[in-house]
Structure formats: C-alpha cells, structure tokens
Amino acid sequence: MSPxxxxxxxxxxxxRTADSPGAPDAPGGPGPAAxxxxxxxxxxxxxxxxxxxxxxVSPMVIVLGLFLVLPTLMALWVSLLHWNGQSNPxxxxxxxxxxxxxxxxxxxxxxxxxxxxxxxxxxxxxxxxTVPLQTVLALALALIVNQRMLRGRGALRTTFFFPSVTxxxxxxxxxxxxxxxxxxxxxxLSWIGVKGPNWFTDPRGILSLLLGGLGVVxxxxxxxxxxxxxxxxxSWFEWLSGPSVAMCTIIVLxxxxxxxxFMLIFLAxxxxxxxxxxxxxxxxxxxxxxxxxxxxxxxxxxxxxxVLTLGLIGTWQVFDQVYVMSQGAPGNTTLTPAFLSYSTAxxxxxxxxxxxxxxxxLALILTxxxxxxxxxxxxxxxxxxxx
Amino acid sequence: xxxxxxxxxxLPSVRSRGPAVLGRLPVPLRILGYAGVAAVGLLYxxxxxxxxxxxxxxxxxxxAHPLGLIPITPxxxxxxxxxxxxxxxxxxxxxxxxGNSAFIAVVVTAGRVLFDSMAGYALARLRxxxxxxxxxxxxxxxxVPGIALxxxxxxxxxxxxxxxxxxxxxxxLLVDAAGIFIMKQFFESIPREVEEAARVDGAGVFRIFxxxxxxxxxxxxxxxxxxxxxxxxxxxxxxxxxxxxSQYETLTTGLARLxxxxxxxxxxxxxxxxxxxxxxxxxxxxxxxxxxxxxxDANAGAVK
Numbered sequence: 001m002s003p004x005x006x007x008x009x010x011x012x013x014x015x016r017t018a019d020s021p022g023a024p025d026a027p028g029g030p031g032p033a034a035x036x037x038x039x040x041x042x043x044x045x046x047x048x049x050x051x052x053x054x055x056x057v058s059p060m061v062i063v064l065g066l067f068l069v070l071p072t073l074m075a076l077w078v079s080l081l082h083w084n085g086q087s088n089p090x091x092x093x094x095x096x097x098x099x100x101x102x103x104x105x106x107x108x109x110x111x112x113x114x115x116x117x118x119x120x121x122x123x124x125x126x127x128x129x130t131v132p133l134q135t136v137l138a139l140a141l142a143l144i145v146n147q148r149m150l151r152g153r154g155a156l157r158t159t160f161f162f163p164s165v166t167x168x169x170x171x172x173x174x175x176x177x178x179x180x181x182x183x184x185x186x187x188x189l190s191w192i193g194v195k196g197p198n199w200f201t202d203p204r205g206i207l208s209l210l211l212g213g214l215g216v217v218x219x220x221x222x223x224x225x226x227x228x229x230x231x232x233x234x235s236w237f238e239w240l241s242g243p244s245v246a247m248c249t250i251i252v253l254x255x256x257x258x259x260x261x262f263m264l265i266f267l268a269x270x271x272x273x274x275x276x277x278x279x280x281x282x283x284x285x286x287x288x289x290x291x292x293x294x295x296x297x298x299x300x301x302x303x304x305x306x307v308l309t310l311g312l313i314g315t316w317q318v319f320d321q322v323y324v325m326s327q328g329a330p331g332n333t334t335l336t337p338a339f340l341s342y343s344t345a346x347x348x349x350x351x352x353x354x355x356x357x358x359x360x361x362l363a364l365i366l367t368x369x370x371x372x373x374x375x376x377x378x379x380x381x382x383x384x385x386x387x
Numbered sequence: 388x389x390x391x392x393x394x395x396x397x398l399p400s401v402r403s404r405g406p407a408v409l410g411r412l413p414v415p416l417r418i419l420g421y422a423g424v425a426a427v428g429l430l431y432x433x434x435x436x437x438x439x440x441x442x443x444x445x446x447x448x449x450x451a452h453p454l455g456l457i458p459i460t461p462x463x464x465x466x467x468x469x470x471x472x473x474x475x476x477x478x479x480x481x482x483x484x485x486g487n488s489a490f491i492a493v494v495v496t497a498g499r500v501l502f503d504s505m506a507g508y509a510l511a512r513l514r515x516x517x518x519x520x521x522x523x524x525x526x527x528x529x530x531v532p533g534i535a536l537x538x539x540x541x542x543x544x545x546x547x548x549x550x551x552x553x554x555x556x557x558x559x560l561l562v563d564a565a566g567i568f569i570m571k572q573f574f575e576s577i578p579r580e581v582e583e584a585a586r587v588d589g590a591g592v593f594r595i596f597x598x599x600x601x602x603x604x605x606x607x608x609x610x611x612x613x614x615x616x617x618x619x620x621x622x623x624x625x626x627x628x629x630x631x632x633s634q635y636e637t638l639t640t641g642l643a644r645l646x647x648x649x650x651x652x653x654x655x656x657x658x659x660x661x662x663x664x665x666x667x668x669x670x671x672x673x674x675x676x677x678x679x680x681x682x683x684d685a686n687a688g689a690v691k
Contacts, residue, residue: 046514052592053515059498060506060562061521064528067559071539072531078542089542144424149411156424158678159431165674167621169639170663173646174434177441177453177656184437184453256431317534320623324643338534345538346628355538362535369530 079355085345094352101356109233116357117232118332119340125243126251126318126336131311134255138262138307139300143292145263146270157267161260168257172324175253176200199249203331207242244333250321258314262307269303270296309372316365337361442466442661449656465661480633481662484641488620488666491557491637495619498561500612504604506562507570508596512582522571528564533624541628551631559629560619566611573607574600610680617670638666 074089079101083094104112144150145157163171178184179199186196226237243251273296281295319338322328328335328343337357345354412420436456441449442465444458452459467473469481509515510522540559541550549555577600585599601608623639630640646659 049513049592050515053509053513053518056505056509056513056596057521059502060525060567063502063558063562064524064564067540067543068528068531068536071536071543074542074546075539078538088546090546141427144427150424156428158675159428162435162671162674163431165617165670166667167623167639167670169621169623169643169646170667171434173642173659173663174438176646177449177660178434178437180453180654182450182453187454256434260431313532317532319534323623323627324646327647338537341534342537342628345541351538351542358535358538362532365532365535366530 075355075358078351079359081352083351084349085351086349089351097352101352102360104353105356105360106232112353114233115332115335115340116337116360117234118238119335119337120232121234121239122243122247122333123316123318123336126247126254127312127315129243129248129251130254130258130315131308133251134258134262134311135304135307137255137259139266139304141259141263142266142270143296146267157263160263163257164260166257168320169324171257172253172321175249176325179249197245200246200326201330202245203333205241205244205333206248207240208237209245210242244330246326246330247334250318250325250334253321253325254315254318258311262311265303265307266300269300273299305372305375309369312368312372313365316361316368337364438660438664442657442664444657446655446657450654462657465657468658469662469665479645479658479662480636480641481665483634484636484638485665487635488638489669491553491560491622492616492619494557495560496612496615498557499563499566499615500608502562503566503611504570504601504608505596506567507572508574508600510567511571511574512600513592525564525567529568537624537628540625544629550629551635553635555629556626556635560622560625563615563618566615569611570604570607573604577603609677613673613677613680617673620670638662642666 078089080096080098081089081094082097082100083089087093104110105116106113141160145153145160147153150156180186181198181201183199185199189196226240227235229236231239277295277299278291281291286294317338318336319342322334322336322339323342326334328339338361341354341357341361344357345351411417437454440456440458441453443461443463444452444455445460445462445464448455448459464473468478471478471482510518510525544550544555544559547555549558581599581603582595585595590599621639622637623643626635626637626640627643630636633641636644642659642662645662
C-alpha cells in the first residue's frame with residue numbers, strides 16, 4: 001500500500017531498453033564469448049533450455065495466475081451480481097444484475113452514490129494535499145542531507161527514512177496517541193496559545209472553516225448557490241468544503257511516513273548530477289539559489305515526475321491508516337474508495353457492490369498513471385536532457 | 388541504465404558526492420542551519436521517543452502527561468500484559484501474533500528469494516518460447532494497485548477452501564513481481580562468460596543457476612531477503628481479508644484490532660504503544676544493520 005511497494009513500477013519507463021542485454025543471442029553471438037569455440041559443444045540444447053525456462057518460471061506463473069489473474073476475472077464477474085458472500089457466486093444462485101452495481105455508484109440517486117462520491121471527494125483532497133507536501137518535503141530533506149559540509153548526514157538520513165520502514169499500523173497507533181483531544185500535539189499547541197481541535201472527531205472541512213473564519217460563508221448555513229446545486233448526490237458546498245480536520249491528521253501521518261522514501265529517490269538523483277556541472281556554474285559566479293534553480297532542479301526533473309507518479313498511485317490507495325485511525329468517521333469525512341470497497345464487501349456483505357467500487361478505483365488509478373506516464377514521456381523526450 | 392541501478396558496485400557512493408563547490412556559510416547562518424535541521428530531525432524522532440516512554444507509563448499518567456519524557460510512576464504493566472505475565476487475566480495474545488508473524492515472514496521470504504531468483508534468471512538468461520510475453524506480464528502486474536485485489540483475493544481463497552488458513556495467508560505472497568524484476572536486472576549484469584565456462588565444464592542449467600550464478604548475485608539476494616522480510620512482516624491488508632479467526636492474527640492485524648478497541652475498554656495507550664513498539668522492533672533492528680540495502684531499493688526504483 002505504501003509508495004515503496006510500487007516503487008519499481010515506474011521503472012517501466014525504461015523497459016524498452018531493459019531487455020537488450022539479456023536478449024536471446026544466437027549461440028556464438030556477439031561478445032567475447034563468441035570467440036571460436038574449441039571445447040565441446042554446449043550440452044544444453046535449445047529444447048532442454050526451453051523446458052528449464054518454463055520450469056523456472058512455473059512457480060511465478062502459478063502464483064500470479066491463481067492469485068492475481070484469476071481473482072481479477074472472478075471479481076469482474078462478481079461485480080455484475082448481487083452476492084452476499086454466502087453461496088457460491090459461480091453456481092447461478094446469486095442474482096445476475098448486469099451493470100446495476102455500477103449504476104448505483106455512478107448514476108442513480110441514493111446512499112450508494114452519495115457514499116461513493118463522498119469517498120472520492122475525501123480521497124481527492126487527500127491526494128491534493130499529500131502529493132505536493134510529501135514531494136516538496138522530500139526534496140528539501142534530500143537537499144539538506146546532500147550537503148557535504150553538514151555533519152551527521154548519515155544519522156539524519158536514517159532518522160528521516162526510518163518511519164518509512166515501520167509498519168503503517170504501528171505508526172498509525174502512535175499518531176492516534178499524539179493527536180488525541182488532550183494529546184501531545186494539542187499540548188504543544190496550547191504552549192503557543194492555540195486551542196487545538198478534537199482531531200479525530202472533527203468532521204468540519206478546513207476550507208469551509210477558513211472561509212467561515214473570514215466571514216465569506218457561514219459553515220452551518222451555506223449560501224444558496226453552494227447548497228442549491230449538487231453533483232453525484234453531494235451539494236457544491238460539500239464538494240468544496242475541503243478535507244476534514246480528521247482527514248488532515250491522516251495527511252500529516254502520510255507525509256511524515258513517505259517523505260523518507262522519496263527523499264532517498266531524490267538523493268540518488270542529486271548524487272548523480274555531475275560535479276563538473278556545479279563546478280563550472282560556481283566558477284561562473286552562481287550563488288546558492290541560482291545553482292538550485294538553474295542547475296539542480298532542471299537535472300532533477302525526470303525524478304520529480306517519478307516521485308509525483310508514485311505519490312499519485314500510492315495516495316489513491318490509502319487504506320491502512322483509515323482502517324486503524326478512523327474507519328471512515330467522523331461523518332464519513334475520512335471514508336476513501338479503498339476503505340468503502342472493503343467495508344461494503346466485508347462489512348455489509350455486498351460483495352458485488354464492493355467489487356464494482358474496486359474496479360472503478362482500479363480504472364481511476366490506471367488512468368492517472370497513464371496520464372502521468374504520458375506527461376513523463378513528453379518531458380524526458382526533450383532534447384538536451386542530462387543523460 | 389536500469390540494470391545499473393541494482394548492482395551494488397555501480398551505486399553512487401553516498402559519501403563522496405555533494406556540492407562542495409560553494410564556500411562555507413558564515414557562522415551565524417551555519418548555526419541557524421544546524422538548529423533548523425535539528426528541529427526537523429526531532430520531528431521525525433519524537434513520535435518514537437514518546438512511544439517508547441509511554442509504554443512504561445500508567446494509563447492515567449499517559450493521558451495526563453502525553454509529552455512527559457519521564458514516567459511519573461514507571462511500570463512494566465503493559466509489557467506484562469503483552470507477555471501473559473499479568474495476574475489480572477487481561478493478557479493480550481501477543482506471543483501468538485509474534486509467532487504467526489515470524490512464521491509467515493520466514494516462509495514468505497524463503498519462497499520469494501527462491502522463486503523470484505528462478506523466474507528472474509529464466510527471464511534474464513534462458514531462451515524459451517513466451518519469455519517476452521511473460522516479462523510483459525510482470526510489468527503489467529506491477530502496475531496493478533494492490534488495493535483493488537482485496538475482494539478478488541478473498542474470492543479465490545474462499546473458492547479453493549483455503550480462507551482462514553496459513554496456506555491462504557502465505558501462498559499468494561510467495562512470489563512478487565517487483566522482486567522478480569530486481570533479480571532479472573541483476574542477473575543481466577553478470578557476465579555471460581562465467582556461465583559459458585561452467586557449461587563447457589559440463590554443468591547443467593540448474594547447476595549453473597544454483598552453484599555459479601546465484602552465489603554471484605549475493606548483493607541482490609540480500610536486498611531481496613530484507614525487502615521480502617520487511618514487506619511480509621508489515622503486511623496488513625492481505626491478512627485482513629484472508630483470515631477471520633483470532634488464531635491466525637499477526638502483529639499487524641492483532642494490533643489493528645487492539646487499537647480499534649477490540650480487546651477490553653479504556654484507551655490503554657501504554658499497552659497499545661508497547662505492542663506497536665515491539666512489533667516494529669525486528670524490522671528496526673534489520674534496518675539499522677542493513678541500511679544500505681534499503682537505500683538500494685529506493686534507488687532501484689529511481690535511477691532511470
């Protein structure tokens with residue numbers, strides 16, 4: 001679930017070339033090994049090698065086939081049923097309803113659609129805040145620990161990265177304690193005279209709080225145009241109210257845990273920048289901020305896109321933290337599509353609906369990834385990119 | 388470029404690089420800089436320190452002084468409950484969770500290292516029909532978001548009758564696409580002449596793989612071992628949908644139930660935080676011993 005699980009995904013950008021070293025070369029193909037053969041002919045013929053090949057990949061084929069391909073197909077079928085998880089969904093006992101589950105989520109008025117729209121709204125705000133924050137923070141951390149003059153860089157690197165290797169459940173437990181009503185965070189806030197909210201029970205959207213504070217909208221009685229119009233069962237006001245206070249704690253937690261992983265990715269890229277580039281810039285009289293703007297950041301552009309893509313994939317899948325910290329409460333403001341899919345299937349025993357949500361989420365993530373890939377390709381194709 | 392990312396030797400050395408071309412900052416700025424960096428470092432450390440300390444507090448103390456770094460009345464009550472030493476009979480089946488987690492992590496790690504290496508080797512070196520197709524399949528698999536597989540996995544486990552068994556918990560995790568990818572990249576970086584020589588000496592395919600190539604791939608194998616262990620130790624969602632009975636609870640699912648109020652009333656934060664701390668400990672130790680291999684993983688995804 002965490003971004004690091006998916007980290008190799010995007011290496012896909014370079015797969016076009018990845019295969020070349022291992023491409024099947026004819027016996028006696030290029031390379032030093034192709035020197036005139038004097039020894040006995042290889043004992044392994046093409047046929048036996050092929051058999052060994054399939055033998056070697058068979059565990060992978062079986063496991064991924066049984067627990068990835070087959071389940072996906074089965075779930076696609078189940079998403080077309082009304083199935084409560086009891087009988088066998090393939091025996092015809094469960095009622096076939098076609099696209100009804102999808103219609104209930106997308107087009108038909110009702111609680112199903114309202115909940116789905118709410119989960120999308122929540123997750124959207126989560127992505128909107130988490131992705132930029134974790135990216136900027138990770139870049140800043142990487143720039144800090146890349147400073148040669150800084151003492152204790154190794155210890156700092158460890159410190160920043162450590163939250164990323166711990167389990168999301170354990171870390172969520174800590175944050176539950178820190179953000180309680182009378183917890184550490186609110187105690188800290190009280191030192192500077194701020195009365196912190198009751199984080200996990202506060203469903204108010206921060207945007208509406210902000211606008212309410214400025215007197216633009218009244219949070220309890222939103223003005224006509226915002227309350228009078230709706231989209232997918234949610235009023236405009238509900239769409240625009242921003243992440244709830246409770247959701248903000250999950251955002252803080254995510255940014256805190258993932259910034260270390262992305263810091264390492266940035267760090268690797270920073271260390272790949274040729275020293276000569278910086279030296280010549282320094283000789284030409286560039287100062288620190290000019291160096292950052294004209295040398296460092298341009299060189300980081302491909303990695304920046306990688307980090308954004310990974311962040312996007314990861315943030316649309318937020319589940320563990322929601323499960324432990326809030327289960328969607330308060331007022332469904334931390335409900336996410338992933339958690340809704342789980343609770344619909346396993347909580348309400350409506351597996352057809354749950355599977356439909358999972359497929360809509362899958363489609364959403366694949367679309368986002370595709371768009372990002374496209375953007376990435378455009379950028380990396382630019383002439384003059386550092387190689 | 389990509390294969391480069393996995394080989395240990397070609398990784399950028401962490402120490403020697405970094406911009407030193409600009410002069411030192413003036414002293415006041417440097418002090419300010421160090422203060423800022425220390426503050427950020429504290430932000431990342433403090434939650435763990437608070438966790439450690441709170442585990443030795445009483446419930447009222449934890450509630451009243453959430454920031455207190457010294458327990459007012461230090462107690463090991465939380466740890467006694469976790470290890471079944473409590474007289475009150477309010478123990479938490481922590482040792483069972485620990486046993487399940489350890490068992491599953493060890494089996495999954497062993498399976499992944501073996502099967503991922505075999506598949507990676509076949510994809511990198513052996514010629515067989517369908518190889519390109521299979522590699523494309525691996526890439527497609529890596530693009531599938533894990534969260535979309537929750538219900539599907541449950542369906543299959545249920546159909547095969549292995550829901551709520553160790554088999555159902557372990558089998559689906561035995562192979563992972565990312566691991567295969569790492570191994571394939573590494574095997575491609577090993578010179579072919581080594582295998583040619585072994586072949587000339589009369590070694591078969593399995594012997595070459597097992598006695599020649601696999602030992603050479605030690606850095607990649609270590610990386611994969613650590614990542615697999617960490618991954619299966621921290622795994623949560625799969626166990627959540629693959630099991631039902633408490634006898635199969637692992638540290639993650641058990642802790643999640645404990646935290647969401649499944650085991651007795653009250654906030655019990657010292658108990659929860661002590662359990663969370665203990666469940667993190669093995670991975671933490673692993674992390675501090677083998678840091679550079681974790682770093683390698685992040686780089687493997689990064690270098691393009």
